[in-house]
Amino acid sequence: MSDKKMNLNLKVWRQAGPQAKGHFQEIQATDVSEHMSFLEMLDVVNDNLVRKGEETIEFDHDCREGICGSCAMVINGNPHGPDRATTTCQLHMRRFKDGESITIEPFRAKSFPILKDLVTDRSAFDRIQKAGGYISANTGSAQDANNIPVPKKKADLAFASATCIGCGACVAACKNASAALFVSAKISHLALLPQGEAERSERALGMVAQMDAEGFGACTNTGACSASCPVEISLENIARMNREFMFASLKKK
Amino acid sequence: MADTTPVSLGKLDPKIPTGPIEKRWEKHRFEMKLVNPANKRKHTILIVGTGLAGASAAASLSELGYKVKVFCIQDSPRRAHSIAAQGGINAAKNYANDGDSVYRLFYDTVKGGDFRSRESNVYRLAEISRAIIDHCVALGVPFAREYGGMLDTRSFGGAQVSRTFYARGQTGQQLLLGAYSSMMRQVEKGACEMYPRREMLDLVQVDGMARGITVRNLITGEIESYVGDSVLLCTGGYGNAYYLSTNAMNSNASASWRCHRKGAYFANPCFTQIHPTCIPRSGDYQSKLTLMSESLRNDGRVWVPKSKGDKRPPQQIPESERDYYLERLYPSFGNLVPRDVASRQAKFRVDEGRGVGPSGESVYLDFADSIKRLGKDAISEKYGNLFDMYAKITDENPYEQPMRIYPAVHYTMGGLWVDYNLMSTIPGLHVLGEANFSDHGANRLGASALMQGLADGYFVIPYTLGHYIASTKMEKVDTTHDAFKASREEVSVRLNKLLNIKGKRPVDEIHKELGNIMWDLVGMSRTEAGLKDAIAKIRTLRKEFWSNVHVTGEPNFKNSELEKAGRVADFLELGELMATDALERNESCGGHFREEYQTPDNEARRDDEKYSHVTAWEFTGSNDSAAWKPNKEPLTFEYVKPSQRSYK
Ligand SMILES: Cc1cc2nc3c(=O)[nH]c(=O)nc-3n(C[C@H](O)[C@H](O)[C@H](O)COP(=O)(O)OP(=O)(O)OC[C@H]3O[C@@H](n4cnc5c(N)ncnc54)[C@H](O)[C@@H]3O)c2cc1C
Ligand code: FES
Numbered sequence: 001m002s003d004k005k006m007n008l009n010l011k012v013w014r015q016a017g018p019q020a021k022g023h024f025q026e027i028q029a030t031d032v033s034e035h036m037s038f039l040e041m042l043d044v045v046n047d048n049l050v051r052k053g054e055e056t057i058e059f060d061h062d063c064r065e066g067i068c069g070s071c072a073m074v075i076n077g078n079p080h081g082p083d084r085a086t087t088t089c090q091l092h093m094r095r096f097k098d099g100e101s102i103t104i105e106p107f108r109a110k111s112f113p114i115l116k117d118l119v120t121d122r123s124a125f126d127r128i129q130k131a132g133g134y135i136s137a138n139t140g141s142a143q144d145a146n147n148i149p150v151p152k153k154k155a156d157l158a159f160a161s162a163t164c165i166g167c168g169a170c171v172a173a174c175k176n177a178s179a180a181l182f183v184s185a186k187i188s189h190l191a192l193l194p195q196g197e198a199e200r201s202e203r204a205l206g207m208v209a210q211m212d213a214e215g216f217g218a219c220t221n222t223g224a225c226s227a228s229c230p231v232e233i234s235l236e237n238i239a240r241m242n243r244e245f246m247f248a249s250l251k252k253k
Numbered sequence: 254m255a256d257t258t259p260v261s262l263g264k265l266d267p268k269i270p271t272g273p274i275e276k277r278w279e280k281h282r283f284e285m286k287l288v289n290p291a292n293k294r295k296h297t298i299l300i301v302g303t304g305l306a307g308a309s310a311a312a313s314l315s316e317l318g319y320k321v322k323v324f325c326i327q328d329s330p331r332r333a334h335s336i337a338a339q340g341g342i343n344a345a346k347n348y349a350n351d352g353d354s355v356y357r358l359f360y361d362t363v364k365g366g367d368f369r370s371r372e373s374n375v376y377r378l379a380e381i382s383r384a385i386i387d388h389c390v391a392l393g394v395p396f397a398r399e400y401g402g403m404l405d406t407r408s409f410g411g412a413q414v415s416r417t418f419y420a421r422g423q424t425g426q427q428l429l430l431g432a433y434s435s436m437m438r439q440v441e442k443g444a445c446e447m448y449p450r451r452e453m454l455d456l457v458q459v460d461g462m463a464r465g466i467t468v469r470n471l472i473t474g475e476i477e478s479y480v481g482d483s484v485l486l487c488t489g490g491y492g493n494a495y496y497l498s499t500n501a502m503n504s505n506a507s508a509s510w511r512c513h514r515k516g517a518y519f520a521n522p523c524f525t526q527i528h529p530t531c532i533p534r535s536g537d538y539q540s541k542l543t544l545m546s547e548s549l550r551n552d553g554r555v556w557v558p559k560s561k562g563d564k565r566p567p568q569q570i571p572e573s574e575r576d577y578y579l580e581r582l583y584p585s586f587g588n589l590v591p592r593d594v595a596s597r598q599a600k601f602r603v604d605e606g607r608g609v610g611p612s613g614e615s616v617y618l619d620f621a622d623s624i625k626r627l628g629k630d631a632i633s634e635k636y637g638n639l640f641d642m643y644a645k646i647t648d649e650n651p652y653e654q655p656m657r658i659y660p661a662v663h664y665t666m667g668g669l670w671v672d673y674n675l676m677s678t679i680p681g682l683h684v685l686g687e688a689n690f691s692d693h694g695a696n697r698l699g700a701s702a703l704m705q706g707l708a709d710g711y712f713v714i715p716y717t718l719g720h721y722i723a724s725t726k727m728e729k730v731d732t733t734h735d736a737f738k739a740s741r742e743e744v745s746v747r748l749n750k751l752l753n754i755k756g757k758r759p760v761d762e763i764h765k766e767l768g769n770i771m772w773d774l775v776g777m778s779r780t781e782a783g784l785k786d787a788i789a790k791i792r793t794l795r796k797e798f799w800s801n802v803h804v805t806g807e808p809n810f811k812n813s814e815l816e817k818a819g820r821v822a823d824f825l826e827l828g829e830l831m832a833t834d835a836l837e838r839n840e841s842c843g844g845h846f847r848e849e850y851q852t853p854d855n856e857a858r859r860d861d862e863k864y865s866h867v868t869a870w871e872f873t874g875s876n877d878s879a880a881w882k883p884n885k886e887p888l889t890f891e892y893v894k895p896s897q898r899s900y901k
Pocket of ligand 1: 301302303304305306307324325326327330333334335336337338339340341342424425451452453454487488489490499500501504505507508544546663664685686687688699700701702703704706
């Protein structure tokens with residue numbers, strides 16, 4: 001394995017707190033190994049800042065395996081950077097060239113207020129989830145797991161929707177800051193399973209209403225969300241959500 | 254079989270019910286006191302952690318009517334470390350009709366743990382395992398299915414039956430989202446309140462009972478107090494004491510450690526699990542190691558070249574010059590031997606000079622045969638996301654060349670001591686999931702952590718907590734109580750102390766140094782001299798930390814450096830205890846391998862006469878010094894007779 005080293009010119013969004021005014025700070029990242037992940041590159045930058053007694057760049061991260069959905073930043077204009085189907089933590093520096101300039105900003109959307117530097121408040125997603133993103137089954141009440149067969153195709157489809165990591169890249173990528181891809185993935189996952197049938201209508205109505213209440217924009221079907229989704233949640237989910245919502249609304253009348 | 258007589262062990266009374274093992278849990282449930290449904294809402298339960306253990310406990314206790322408050326470090330409970338579990342969850346469903354049963358899962362787990370766990374706890378776990386799958390399916394967890402619509406299973410290390418349920422390589426994610434959604438339903442109902450971005454920094458005791466917690470709001474830096482009738486720690490394991498591990502970056506031991514310092518005994522801290530199949534490290538900047546699920550060993554074959562220093566690319570090494578050493582040494586389990594065995598054998602190969610890759614610190618995991626037999630699509634269907642992850646990290650294509658893997662710290666079997674009711678030595682402090690020490694002995698079998706976390710949260714604590722609440726009298730307190738004031742004061746003093754050292758070294762640098770000491774001397778194989786050396790080195794490093802660390806930033810804003818500093822300070826004490834425990838245990842068992850104690854063919858040699866016990870360490874140090882006293886809980890085996898484990 002070769003190990004190319006590079007120097008990069010970073011432009012990083014710095015903002016001291018939710019009310020503070022933010023600005024871009026230029027920072028040189030030197031001797032960056034091509035095998036580093038993007039976050040490891042930021043670790044090294046932060047390490048240097050500490051040595052100079054300066055405040056480190058704050059960013060959310062945890063699993064560094066592309067599954068927890070914590071890491072969230074816009075890299076050169078793209079949520080999670082230039083690679084398809086890749087979270088920031090899984091993006092590697094071999095993707096960049098020596099001498100390149102890289103702009104790093106937080107996800108920007110009215111419903112995701114900035115807390116500090118690259119850290120945003122994405123609790124709107126939790127509030128949408130609690131507005132119906134569940135199956136009401138109390139612990140202890142379930143029948144045997146194999147009593148209701150679920151055709152493999154359906155189960156696979158439900159799984160594909162359920163793999164959404166809730167990072168919010170879809171919102172950050174959308175010019176309207178719509179949360180349609182996230183919400184539709186949630187609705188689809190449960191609507192596709194027989195277990196989710198009983199609350200299907202309430203779920204669609206409740207989650208869509210909460211999505212609107214949180215101030216996310218309208219979906220105009222540009223598809224930027226799915227293109228920037230690190231787990232490639234499909235646009236079909238949005239179509240399904242619209243159907244679910246329409247049926248539910250008709251039923252209510 | 255004869256009844257076990259209840260033993261009086263003072264604080265270490267495990268409270269194991271008597272009678273035949275298959276009736277113990279049922280009998281215990283009947284004998285425990287119940288809380289009147291109308292009274293439950295008068296009791297507030299504080300749950301720290303929202304992984305599988307915490308989220309499932311929060312959901313089921315709220316359903317019962319308790320007032321629940323739940324805390325986590327991440328911005329959303331859904332991001333807890335459990336989300337990253339890949340391979341699967343065990344359950345004795347016997348859907349495969351291949352001879353599985355509750356008794357076999359119990360047997361495999363006791364044996365896999367190398368006879369260092371409590372039989373009664375393990376039996377209960379195996380018994381409950383079936384209900385977990387039922388409940389998760391009811392919550393909409395999209396497990397893998399067969400064409401007929403029935404649930405699919407696969408096999409995992411240490412078992413010869415197919416009992417592992419899975420959702421491709423994202424089982425933890427799907428199980429956690431199930432528990433989280435169930436919890437969110439209770440939040441919507443007002444039964445459960447959620448406090449994300451909070452870090453518990455102290456336990457508050459009133460009259461010796463756990464009555465509250467002190468937390469730091471990670472956004473505003475405020476020190477907050479919460480009062481409850483019981484505290485449930487569901488804060489995960491301490492693998493990050495090694496700096497590099499497969500754990501998430503925020504995984505830490507501080508909640509457990511703060512409780513340990515206040516009287517909760519820490520059990521078997523040296524029992525750590527090194528997972529055999531991880532992506533090898535590539536440089537000093539490395540921040541964590543990535544697991545490649547053990548399920549890969551179902552279809553991948555582990556090998557190294559037969560001759561030392563063979564630098565040819567793997568494809569050019571002919572079949573006859575490869576050593577499929579697990580298949581050679583363990584013909585009946587082959588590549589599916591338990592983790593401790595597979596890890597140790599990989600280390601032996603590397604030590605012999607037969608390791609592969611740039612640093613010589615890895616072995617091959619080869620899918621060529623399976624791809625030939627089953628086709629690329631079938632392999633991609635099963636492991637697609639793992640293969641993609643491997644390719645992203647290493648820039649190598651595992652469909653075309655074998656993966657390179659090496660063991661890495663993965664899981665900690667040790668943890669806070671708990672009795673059969675999951676209560677620690679501090680009354681009212683319950684410990685669930687990876688944070689407790691209970692069920693896995695000296696080695697955990699794959700796919701059993703998810704099972705245990707959910708068993709604890711969904712099906713054990715709802716009963717045992719009720720018993721504690723119903724049988725305990727406590728005074729009404731609020732956050733103005735002296736104990737709460739004192740705790741807030743103590744926490745603030747410590748944080749300011751960390752910020753005021755203003756030395757020269759970043760927190761991470763000291764953490765890495767600790768990690769190196771731990772990996773070299775308290776890792777995959779340990780010796781008396783090495784452990785003594787480790788203890789001395791850790792003590793010196795702890796001094797260095799408290800005099801020369803540099804924590805930047807302010808106390809009253811989001812400050813990751815300050816968060817990390819507090820955690821590393823605790824790891825610097827825990828690391829010493831891990832080495833001390835390893836030194837005290839003069840035997841090899843499961844993940845604890847002492848070079849002095851091995852069989853002629855390099856297998857772990859237990860000493861049942863002297864060490865068939867749990868070592869529960871009591872903290873005897875002061876505010877700024879660390880010291881411990883060992884206590885023993887003897888283990889008795891009435892059902893699974895201890896034998897030398899054999900996977901040959
Ligand atoms: C990569 C990987 C793959 C794995 N795969 C499998 C598998 O396939 N099958 C299997 O059975 N097991 C697997 N495991 C093990 C398993 O995932 C864990 O043991 C299990 O998820 C732990 O769950 P938990 O609920 O105990 O804790 P965690 O999921 O670790 O949750 C800890 C919670 O505590 C919170 N917390 C911690 N400290 C504090 C504090 N001081 N204040 C407030 N909150 C705090 C955190 O925010 C988090 O919410 C895997 C582990 C790893 C690392
Ligand atoms: S840190 Fe978890 S997805 Fe990136």
